[in-house]
Amino acid sequence: MITIALDAMGGDHAPRAEVEGAVLAARQYGVRILLVGVESKVRAELNRQSWRGLPLEVVNATEVITMDDSPSLAFRKKRDSSVHVGAKLVRQGQADAIVSAGNTGAVMAVARFILGTLPSVDRPALAAPFPTAKGGAAVLLDVGANVDSRPEHLEQFAIMGEIYCRTIFGVRRPRVAVLSIGEEEMKGNELTREVSNRLKHSSLNFVGNVEGKDFFKGNVDVIVCDGFVGNIVLKISEGLVEHVGGMLKKALQSSLSAQVGYVFSRHAFAEFRKKIDYSEYGGVPLLGVRGITIIGHGRSNSNAIKNAIRVASELCRAKANEKIEQELSAAVASARA
Amino acid sequence: MITIALDAMGGDHAPRAEVEGAVLAARQYGVRILLVGVESKVRAELNRQSWRGLPLEVVNATEVITMDDSPSLAFRKKRDSSVHVGAKLVRQGQADAIVSAGNTGAVMAVARFILGTLPSVDRPALAAPFPTAKGGAAVLLDVGANVDSRPEHLEQFAIMGEIYCRTIFGVRRPRVAVLSIGEEEMKGNELTREVSNRLKHSSLNFVGNVEGKDFFKGNVDVIVCDGFVGNIVLKISEGLVEHVGGMLKKALQSSLSAQVGYVFSRHAFAEFRKKIDYSEYGGVPLLGVRGITIIGHGRSNSNAIKNAIRVASELCRAKANEKIEQELSAAVASARA
DSSP states (O other): OOEEEEETTOSTTTTHHHHHHHHHHHHHHOOEEEEEEOHHHHHHHHHTSOOTTSOEEEEEOOBOOOTTSOHHHHHHHOTTBHHHHHHHHHHTTSOSEEEEOSOHHHHHHHIIIIIOBOTTOSSOEEEEEEEOTTSSEEEEEOOSOOOSOOHHHHHHHHHHHHHHHHHHHOOSSOEEEEEESSSSTTOSOHHHHHHHHHHHTSSSEEEEEEEGGGTTSSSOSEEEOOHHHHHHHHHHHHHHHHHHHHHHHHHHTSSHHHHHHHHHHHHHHHHHHHHTOGGGGOOEEEETBSSEEEEOOTTOOHHHHHHHHHHHHHHHHTTHHHHHHHHHHHHHHHHHO | OOEEEEETTOSTTTTHHHHHHHHHHHHHHOOEEEEEEOHHHHHHHHHTSOOTTSOEEEEEOOBOOOTTSOHHHHHHHOTTBHHHHHHHHHHTTSOSEEEEOSOHHHHHHHIIIIIOBOTTOSSOEEEEEEEOTTSSEEEEEOOSOOOSOOHHHHHHHHHHHHHHHHHHHOOSSOEEEEEESOSSTTOSOHHHHHHHHHHHTSSSEEEEEEEGGGTTSSSOSEEEOOHHHHHHHHHHHHHHHHHHHHHHHHHHTSSHHHHHHHHHHHHHHHHHHHHTOGGGGOOEEEETBSSEEEEOOTTOOHHHHHHHHHHHHHHHHTTHHHHHHHHHHHHHHHHHO
């Protein structure tokens, strides 16, 4: 049975959302879950749930990393945090994956240094799925702040992102693209031109550059970029969806007839919100570390936690990390040949 | 009287939108407008309008740059295009500014090479206003593909963007920020750290880093970034607004009650669309060239053209280019001191 270490203290609604999500996931996906956190608090939440017969266990961790903690300080000073303890469970083989909706930077630092990177991986990458106009998802990586990346890093991101896309979204031959400022190959900056050149000679299904305006159209499956650019794209998109939502809300409160209209179309709005809600994807994998690592949004509710556990268990079942190791070393060998 | 050279052949709806916009602007703002384009076509449109007594003139240009033309080829081969002729009118002092809703890359190339850059400007920058949650606008520059920028370029962008913001949005002491991936100064990449360091020691009202998630909140007025990043932010935002709009439309057609709801809230939706419509801003200035240059969106309607002419004339009246020259040379002098 696959075992997931869940950081029960991570998100804004922890430990309640975490415990509820764990109960849902254990029931639905048949995975064993180690709830890692301050034992008294986690047990108190667990006592509110009916979970008899489900494979849930509590593992104590005395410290809690907050959203305001500096990642490097949290990594060095809070050595008995739920994130540290969870990562150690993975390192010692007592869990197959770690899931956390906590401080993204801190989870990345802890996972990277406690678990280490896979052979042939220079930098782990955070891979974010974006909903597209065709109903599927496009995966953008790195969104996790790997700044000043070199071309070989983006090539590794492409290989890892492609495996993730195949595994989680069931795309048989994902189309891989480079995020750039024009479709023509000569457009872009030094980095993207060199990366395009490398990917053209790889075994991936490389389809060229994708521009910002076509990002959401669903014509590509995996999009690689430097982590500075990716992080800005992710945050701008979240910010813009919130901003547009706020303006729409204001518009719908502006007059009586608009309010009446809203009452009639409420269900349609709920469906619409669900579509642009990242929680359906269940978090973002940090690809390239030894041990599956899934980072959820700080705002994760129990549904998001459940989905993050699903993604973690699917990546475990598909042996995603073994595939990354194999394909990266094959790419390195072919580049040397 | 301020004279504007208007590329009458530029946008997707040219020359109709251009001619209509020119008539509106001449009437409303008291500016003289030279309609540059294929004379027979421009006159045919003008004959549909009532413009008696307005200071409108037609200047013939035999060639037309299309949206599909490569900017460098268009610049070199179509030397009698409406953009070339318009830019030459500015160079010869027969017009104070050029406005075009044509091929952005081609307009940038023509303006840059026919008009030249102002002293102390290394690279002209395209400055895009974004609507914010507080009802105002934040100006992002460069969005025009100045890739692999160096710190001194972004410092120049900051000085030019600040003058534009003061002039067009009437902000007395604009807050200037660097687009980055964290608020802390040490976050970011090599470029942003060096730029922050320079701006901290400048005379600008520098407020530090702004993250993607806070981009639309309206807490800053001028945001600088490399042109690769800025172009992606601009295009991602346009793509996302379109994508979200499409999903919302689908949701509102999903059931009878949603359709009924839409009928009641139609007016609110129209107001909402107007708010996220870039045409209200009337185009984007290319700052740093000798002669005011405003580039409109290809989709510009007559209202957008009218507003682009307004922005051009306000920048002329405020002597924005003289200010840019003075403040840049002062900055250079103080850096040397």
